Every structure is written in structure tokens, then in C-alpha cells.
Amino acid sequence: MLLECKNVSKNYGRKKALNKVSLEIPEGRIIGLLGKNGAGKSTLIKLINDLLVLDEGSILFEGKPIGVYSKEHISYLPERTYLDKTMKVSEVIKLFKEFYKDFNEEKALKLLKDLDLDIETRINKMSKGMQEKLQLVLVMSREASLYILDEPLGGVDPATRDYILDTILTNFKEGSSIIISTHLISDIERILDDVLFIDKGKIVLSSSADSLRKKEKASIDEVFRRMFKC
Amino acid sequence: MDFNFDNERPIYIQLVEKLRLAIITAKYPLGSRLPSVRDLALKAKVNPNTLQKALGELESDWLIYTERTNGKYVTNDSKLVKKFRSDMAKDIVRSFISDMKNIGYSNEEIILCLKEKGEK
Structure with missing residues (x-):
């Protein structure tokens, strides 16, 4: 098993952000982590990336506790960029190369060239859409075993969404898995193998995407809307 | 090939239908080599x-076969492809007749309608 979460809980003060969440992510799957705002998606992702400390339970990556090893093999796209915007693109690439053994510089340069992006540009001089694309290119240029993408489609136009989906499909390493968290389900559902619905800090549904469609005779988006009608 | 999908039906079933159609219409001719899984997936924008x-699924229907290390090929069996073609024709006719009945046409009227259209 690539990733295993067992009875993971996380509280913010008295609020239970995650309540005994258990899940298993095998190799070679694309998984949609789907939930409303505040359902616990980002908390779970931050725990897996060692950016928060859990209160209860355990998370194992390839059988080892989260730590240096897991960070070497998990490529993470955060919801908000952590890049220093005064840096040039070429400087960020150098940073990634030094930081990650699995970073494929050649691939990153090629993808940026396809975007017509001059690598001597400073990040704060780029449009928001281009900044998002740059971040995605960096993350997908790592030859990781697990990619975790937190809201990769948030706040970008439909053409950019297509670019992002294409880039994900074209560039993930064969045999690796991808977890994509989003609430923009209709744009992404056709590439998913499996879906996890998360609500109020609990996993409320876990299924293969196609068998859920078959069972409910509806799109994943529709099933989600029915289940979480306000 | 048209790679538009309806999100309300399993994607793999729709892929089977599209690929089967491509074989029946000889877009992928008998005995030809299929593009690699990864290339085809990219084209269709699916996983x-x-x-x-x-x-x-196509392989279990014998419409394609795998040549070890060499990729996947369309069957050489033209009879088999014809059988799938006539099955598909039957499905189309069945759904046409049911649509026509639904708007109140009798069998005779349906035949008449087809003849008229065919003569044009």
C-alpha cells in the first residue's frame, strides 16, 4: 500500500477538523478527494505532507511514518503558492533541483517552453493563471510516487483548467498515484479512478468512479450535489 | 474520433463503444496496430x-489482441467484425422503431416512411 491513514483525528481547539479518518491509497490510481469548503480536505492533505501534527491515529507512506522519506517521494501542490514571488523562474527551478532528487529539470524547461514562458521573468510579473501553471509544472516535473494536488483548478479560467488536466495526465510517472482535492467535480471527474467524499471531517463515501456512476445512474457531480444538498 | 463523454455513464463503457465503432468503420482497419495506451488515453483525455x-473488454470480445511486447492489434477476423456491425445495426433499428412507436406510428407507416426516405 502506498499510503495508509488509520483513525486519523485532528482538532482545532474544540472543533473536530478530522474525526477518525481511515483510508488506503494503492499504487497507480487517480483519486478525487471531494468535499465542500471546510469539510477537512486541506487538513487531511496537510497532515499527509507533515505540515500539521495529528492528534490521534497514524499515517504511513510505503509502510513508514510521515517524514523525510515521504517528502522525498510525495510531490505536493498546495492551495496557495509558497514560492517567493520576487524570484525569477530560473531561480525557482534551481531551487527545486537542489531540493528534490527526483526533479526532472529537462522536463520542466520543456513544459515552460511550451507555455512560451521566458525563464528570466520574475514571478510577480506573471499573471495569476501563469503563476498557477508554473507551480503545477514544477510539481509534475518531479518523478514522485504520489502527487497530491490541493484544488489545482481553483480560480482559473476553463482554458487553463484544460491545460492543467492535460498536464497532469501527460506527466505523472507511470505507476504513481495522484490525489486531487477539489469541489469543481464536473471538470475533473472523467480522469478519476476512485472517489472519496469527505464531509464534516469524515469519509462518507469511497467508491470507484465508474461503479458509482453505474449504481446511481448519474455523474459524480450529480451524486455529490444530491448527497450534500444544503 | 469523437471523444466527448457523458459523465452520467461509466467512462470505460463509453470508451468501449467508441473503440468498437472505430473498428467497425475501419478507422482502425483489420490487423492494424492500435496506438499505445498512454497515447490513446491522452487523446481521449481519460485516465x-x-x-x-x-x-x-474489447480483448475479451476478441476484437483486439495483444502481441507480447509489441502492443495491441485489431483482429484479422472480418466475420467477427461484421457480426458486431450487424448487432449494432439491430440496436439502431430497435431504438428507431421504439421512437417511432412512441410518436404513434404503426408498423406499416414506419415502413412507408423508410421507403419514401430511401427513394430520395
């Missing part, structure tokens, strides 16, 4: 696993 599942 390679989903495409693999669809190919497995």
Missing part, C-alpha cells in the same frame, strides 16, 4: 487505467 479497462 490510462480507464482506457486499459476498456481495451480489456
